[in-house]
Amino acid sequence: MQDKTTQSADSSDNAPRGTAMIVDDEATNRRLLGAVLVREGFHCLHAADGEEALAIFEQQTPDIIFMDVMMPGIDGYETTRRIRKALGGRFIPIIFLTALSDEQSLVRCIEAGGDDFISKPFNLAILKARIASMERVRDLYRHLEAQHVELSRRYSNEQQEQALAERIFSHVVGTRNAAIESLGFLQRAADTFCGDLILTARLPDGGLRVLFADFTGHGLAAAIGAMPVAEIFHAMTAKGADDLLLLSELNRKLYTLLPADRFMAACLVSIPASLQELHLWNGGMPPVLLRNSEGIQEFNAKALPLGILSDPPEQEGLVRVKLKGNECLLLMSDGVLEATNARNELFVDTGFDALKTTLCTQDILLTPLIQALDQHCGDTVQTDDITALEIPITEELVHISADADTTHGMQAPRTSPSLGRWQWSLELCDGYLGAMSSVQGALGSLKLLDGLEPHIGALEIIISELYTNALEHGILGLDSSIKSTSNGFELYYSERSRRLQKGIKGCVFIELIYEAQPDEGGSVKIKLRDSGPGFAVTNSGFPPQNNLPPDAKRPWGRGITLVRSLCESIRYNDQGNEVEAVYRW
């Protein structure tokens, strides 16, 4: 009866080669094989028939099984089939021990799931050799299985990380964007999510600023960089920082944060509310297309991507473009240019030039781009993210008398202004003349603008325009009519830079007086005075007299017209170097 039990003389500790299960209805056979195996270093389990073998197998998993064929009840073939089924993908060598010698029986052994067979009575040397061979195969399987488990675990981790990156990107980075319905947007991610970044924010004067960027790398690597970039972009724009200052700060942050081989290619576009001009900076991105009434103008990248050099971006990289109306901007990531077709040709080498010609006469640019792209790519799977942004430059972009939210780009609690008045003045002289910040920048932290949020945009426009006139015309003596010629715009601004850099002597004095009015009204009186010689009344360009109608032939006067439409009144003194405007609500 002892033979029927699963016990054996030694314990598993003395069995370096593991556990062997012997299934044979003859006790003598079991004893014989058992003795051999124990000597070989196995711990043996005995089963007298198939049922018992299956019962043992439910409790323990042996490392190798020796199966007799002819047994009462379930025979060896059936037992083996059931064990194999229970094992699933796991592997245990099963060696048949059979007195049968006919070819068919032997083939049946393998078909039933056995790995090898040994004829009874067995040859000791052959048995040992075959056991060793089976163990090699088994160990290989185990190794493979362990690798598979590890690989599955890592893959699952990576999927989780991608999901996290996607969430961060869309919730943390995208939600502070100013919603502008007139923008057209195309995004096709190559992977689970797109590493290209689009940020939009309102300028303090109600205009628009857009950052269109492409990080090296995808997934989590890109998401990490996007977070500080979004923070800086929104915070600095809300405080009225100018383009170059913002770019410098972004560069500084990315230079410190990212390793040497990672950077962010980007386009920055700022469109002030007056819609007279736009500012464009392209660092390492494909050319930005501007469709105007004359055709397509391309703005190539003049600057390095951000985060590579510690030096801040240069003034030269920032382009000012005069706007005449009826313009549309199109920005693209390099995935667009490098989109491949079935013949591995790039879009930039095939359909792109034709597309540019088509775009010259189109109102909407994104639809023809998508059509051309789809025609080129067909069914070919793309390996890079494809992102494009269309900015039609129309009144719809601008949001002057806005709610608190859009001005700041964030949900801000609405407060009421206090009852009373405040007066603030500033005088900038000589080297500080170029340093005029925005009203938001100057007064925001003093909390003087709390409750006045709907009017900050208008105030920015008014003060910016009046200050610009005081500085450029009053002190620097620049002639606005230069701006009307074809390259006059660039000439004007490079001359402006030159004169500022040369060092100019002069002062501009600014004073703001706020007074609360009944019924939640208020007024801001704005006074500017410059130390320039003023203007003779007969000067045809500037200043506009109080009762002169706006002149469409003089586009540079558009800014003052806008100011006049916002203010209750605007008066110049006789000399032309002092102006007082009143904004009331």
Added chain:
Amino acid sequence: MSIECKIEDGGKRLVIVVQGRFDFSQHKSFRDAYRDQTGQVKEYVVDLTQASYLDSSALGMLLLLRERAGDENAKVVIKGATSEVRRVLDIANFGRLFTIV
């Protein structure tokens, strides 16, 4: 082999030849090409004549080489870039960081 290197000028110039696609799969090979240099090299030349494609990870690899060369006061020259490869280098304005011939 997609990356081959040659030593010239008595050890003072290391030429790294990139064949085919210069992308992330070349990362290790590219780094191995210059990693064990002992500082004798005064000029690194990246030969892209046979390179068919260059992406942003390749730009990153060039930046790593540049950083290494900077530590050793060595120069980095990129030569032989044609059409597609040249286009990517130009858009990124890498002519400001490397001598491109």
